[in-house]
Amino acid sequence: MANASLIPAGDFRTSYAADTTIFPTKTSRNTAILGVILIAFAPLVLTGYWLSVLIQIGIFGIAALGLNILVGFTGQISIGHAAFFLLGAYTSAYLNNNLPIPVFFTIPIAGVITALVGLVFGVPAARLKGLYLVIATLAAQYILIDFFSRAEWFSGGSVPASANPFSLFGYTLRGDKSYFYVVLAYLLVSYLLVTNLMRTRDGRALVAVRDHYLSAEIMGINLTKYRTLSFGLAAFFAGIAGALYAHYQLVVSNEGFGIERSILFLAMIIIGGIGSISGTLMGTAFVVLLPEAMEWISMELKGGTIDRALQLNNNLTFLREIAIGLIIIAFLVFEPDGLAHRWRQIKAYWKLYPFSH
Amino acid sequence: MEHALEVRNVSLRFGGVRALSEVSFAVNDGELFSIIGPNGAGKTSIVNCISGRYRPTEGQLFYHGRDITALKPNARAPLGIGRTFQNLALFHHMSVLDNIMVGRHHLLKNNFFTGALYWLGARREELEHRRKVEEIIDFLDLQSVRKATAGTLSYGLRKRVELARAMALEPKLILLDEPMAGMNFEEKEDMARYIVDLNEEFGMTVVMIEHDMGVVMDISNRVVVLDFGRKIAEGDPATVLADPHVKRAYLGEEDEVLVDPDDAPDHPSVAERVA
Ligand SMILES: Nc1ncnc2c1ncn2[C@@H]1O[C@H](COP(=O)(O)OP(=O)(O)O)[C@@H](O)[C@H]1O
Numbered sequence: 001m002a003n004a005s006l007i008p009a010g011d012f013r014t015s016y017a018a019d020t021t022i023f024p025t026k027t028s029r030n031t032a033i034l035g036v037i038l039i040a041f042a043p044l045v046l047t048g049y050w051l052s053v054l055i056q057i058g059i060f061g062i063a064a065l066g067l068n069i070l071v072g073f074t075g076q077i078s079i080g081h082a083a084f085f086l087l088g089a090y091t092s093a094y095l096n097n098n099l100p101i102p103v104f105f106t107i108p109i110a111g112v113i114t115a116l117v118g119l120v121f122g123v124p125a126a127r128l129k130g131l132y133l134v135i136a137t138l139a140a141q142y143i144l145i146d147f148f149s150r151a152e153w154f155s156g157g158s159v160p161a162s163a164n165p166f167s168l169f170g171y172t173l174r175g176d177k178s179y180f181y182v183v184l185a186y187l188l189v190s191y192l193l194v195t196n197l198m199r200t201r202d203g204r205a206l207v208a209v210r211d212h213y214l215s216a217e218i219m220g221i222n223l224t225k226y227r228t229l230s231f232g233l234a235a236f237f238a239g240i241a242g243a244l245y246a247h248y249q250l251v252v253s254n255e256g257f258g259i260e261r262s263i264l265f266l267a268m269i270i271i272g273g274i275g276s277i278s279g280t281l282m283g284t285a286f287v288v289l290l291p292e293a294m295e296w297i298s299m300e301l302k303g304g305t306i307d308r309a310l311q312l313n314n315n316l317t318f319l320r321e322i323a324i325g326l327i328i329i330a331f332l333v334f335e336p337d338g339l340a341h342r343w344r345q346i347k348a349y350w351k352l353y354p355f356s357h
Numbered sequence: 358m359e360h361a362l363e364v365r366n367v368s369l370r371f372g373g374v375r376a377l378s379e380v381s382f383a384v385n386d387g388e389l390f391s392i393i394g395p396n397g398a399g400k401t402s403i404v405n406c407i408s409g410r411y412r413p414t415e416g417q418l419f420y421h422g423r424d425i426t427a428l429k430p431n432a433r434a435p436l437g438i439g440r441t442f443q444n445l446a447l448f449h450h451m452s453v454l455d456n457i458m459v460g461r462h463h464l465l466k467n468n469f470f471t472g473a474l475y476w477l478g479a480r481r482e483e484l485e486h487r488r489k490v491e492e493i494i495d496f497l498d499l500q501s502v503r504k505a506t507a508g509t510l511s512y513g514l515r516k517r518v519e520l521a522r523a524m525a526l527e528p529k530l531i532l533l534d535e536p537m538a539g540m541n542f543e544e545k546e547d548m549a550r551y552i553v554d555l556n557e558e559f560g561m562t563v564v565m566i567e568h569d570m571g572v573v574m575d576i577s578n579r580v581v582v583l584d585f586g587r588k589i590a591e592g593d594p595a596t597v598l599a600d601p602h603v604k605r606a607y608l609g610e611e612d613e614v615l616v617d618p619d620d621a622p623d624h625p626s627v628a629e630r631v632a
């Protein structure tokens with residue numbers, strides 16, 4: 001059942017081109033297009049609060065996608081992803097504040113610079129395994145954060161750096177409503193690029209390195225090159241996302257981007273599905289919405305016995321962290337393939353309904 | 358005449374274990390060459406030296422006259438050396454198609470940049486190579502499983518996918534480590550025919566490790582026999598099998614000694630097959 005094909009009977013491909021498309025069927029492609037069109041109307045119908053939630057899902061979804069390349073596809077691990085996110089944020093703000101480059105260009109430039117720094121950290125990391133790799137990426141996290149707090153010229157040191165709103169040649173976009181479209185565009189392009197990568201030579205090489213590095217090597221794949229490259233790619237998307245975040249928040253500071261944020265990024269891909277592109281977005285939405293859901297629950301319980309016993313309002317952040325920890329463990333134990341896998345099963349079930357048993 | 362492969366005085370030690378001791382032999386271009394010997398004789402070790410997984414402690418390896426002793430394993434595919442593994446080594450979570458496409462890694466030029474754009478030639482190139490891969494799929498009769506995840510296939514099919522992956526890199530020299538181990542009679546027959554075709558139709562030089570003496574006698578041009586890491590005989594199959602050293606080494610006691618239970622490949626469990 002788990003492997004049931006979702007391609008309707010009678011849908012025969014007539015060429016290899018038709019057989020290598022991103023969407024397996026016309027219906028799935030049209031559904032995706034319709035989904036994007038509906039999402040594009042969000043700023044017209046959603047309140048400012050929910051719009052900001054969507055923007056956050058979009059931004060963190062791009063960073064998590066990068067981490068999934070490294071962890072899900074290449075089989076490495078990193079607990080330093082938040083530091084690269086922050087590097088992208090500071091870099092874009094710095095370039096735009098100090099050079100006459102509009103934000104439109106500093107965001108991709110910040111992505112490239114973060115990727116280069118990721119490659120530098122990737123060179124030693126690609127030679128390490130298991131616990132040693134974890135420690136090396138932890139070191140990356142601390143080295144970068146330490147750099148940000150010392151390098152006043154770059155990050156403002158103890159004062160948060162300010163960042164300008166999105167601009168292009170004197171024209172400035174203000175407000176969440178328009179920024180939503182910037183993030184949506186970046187999100188779509190990022191997911192498209194990674195989907196393409198995974199169906200071409202280098203993407204396959206990454207997965208080959210993960211699945212069986214010895215035979216990957218025999219197939220002519222340079223292990224060190226691809227492991228290092230995956231750090232660069234992960235950092236690239238972290239940098240882009242960080243830059244988008246900087247020009248959304250309009251300030252950048254270290255606060256909130258310690259190791260716990262790196263672990264939240266890992267939580268997003270574990271919950272969504274390790275090595276699943278669509279799962280990454282589901283996992284990100286889950287992790288971003290979780291505190292909202294918890295806040296809603298605590299509001300509902302306000303004044304009741306449970307509230308008095310746990311002092312929900314005072315302990316909300318604490319309870320939220322416990323909940324995320326528990327949910328990660330639950331996913332690792334009960335749903336190691338993540339939400340993406342569950343979603344495929346649900347689709348397969350309804351396709352065959354009522355003959356699914 | 359220049360040899361496709363020359364193994365010259367190769368020794369390999371693992372701590373105190375001498376896996377190979379001064380082994381020398383040469384394989385002619387276009388030959389179907391077999392390596393036989395009891396378990397632990399060093400057959401896989403020699404193939405690992407040729408493919409670059411192990412570096413000989415002493416001695417040299419030449420491929421079409423070029424010294425490849427110290428060449429990195431991933432630099433050998435572009436020279437035209439391909440192999441399969443005794444214990445399956447597929448990319449388990451990838452589809453059969455993608456497994457075989459990985460075999461074309463060194464022939465493809467698109468990279469993470471053009472690949473991510475699926476443009477600037479990447480798309481055209483991927484489709485061209487996909488066509489080549491489909492030819493291999495047709496040749497090995499893998500059409501019905503091309504979209505299946507490799508890890509879910511039966512043992513015999515996985516062996517065949519491994520062969521397909523090795524073929525995909527268009528090797529001039531292909532090394533097959535027990536390609537028929539654990540197969541039933543029919544599967545063995547198919548595999549033997551594929552191997553002969555590799556040699557005769559595709560023009561590949563084949564070096565094969567095989568325990569099934571019937572197959573070895575039938576299809577090999579020449580045979581080398583290893584025992585305790587030493588070469589004890591070399592020549593055409595009939596002469597080698599008649600050699601008293603070879604008889605004593607391991608043909609002596611029983612007919613089926615060649616299949617040692619310790620070396621039996623791990624068959625996938627029933628659960629794994631159904632999954
Ligand atoms: N990586 C290794 N580490 C230690 N010993 C090894 C290793 N590989 C092979 N050997 C030893 O070398 C000898 C030859 O092994 P192998 O080449 O696998 O034999 P065969 O393929 O003929 O059965 C055996 O004694 C085996 O234990």
Ligand SMILES: [Mg+2]
Nearest residue numbers: 400401402443
């Ligand atoms: Mg062996």
